[in-house]
Amino acid sequence: MPKMKTNSAAKKRVRVTGSGKLMHAGSAMRHNLEHKSARKRRALKADGVLATAQSKNMKQLLGR
Numbered sequence: 001m002p003k004m005k006t007n008s009a010a011k012k013r014v015r016v017t018g019s020g021k022l023m024h025a026g027s028a029m030r031h032n033l034e035h036k037s038a039r040k041r042r043a044l045k046a047d048g049v050l051a052t053a054q055s056k057n058m059k060q061l062l063g064r
Contacts, residue, residue, distance in 0.1 A: 007061035014050060014058055022050040022058055 014022045029044050036044075050058060
């Protein structure tokens with residue numbers, strides 16, 4: 001039986017922490033940053049934890 005392939009699109013979008021949680025980069029940081037406050041930009045820079053329901057599907061795509 002061949003090895004399971006991980007989904008390349010999924011592995012580019014999330015990273016797995018040591019405890020097994022999935023972290024994702026938020027949206028709204030690509031362009032139009034001039035009118036956003038420095039506080040908002042700093043807050044958006046941080047990675048977020050993926051929701052439990054979504055992380056179950058993502059882990060399946062990642063082969064974990």
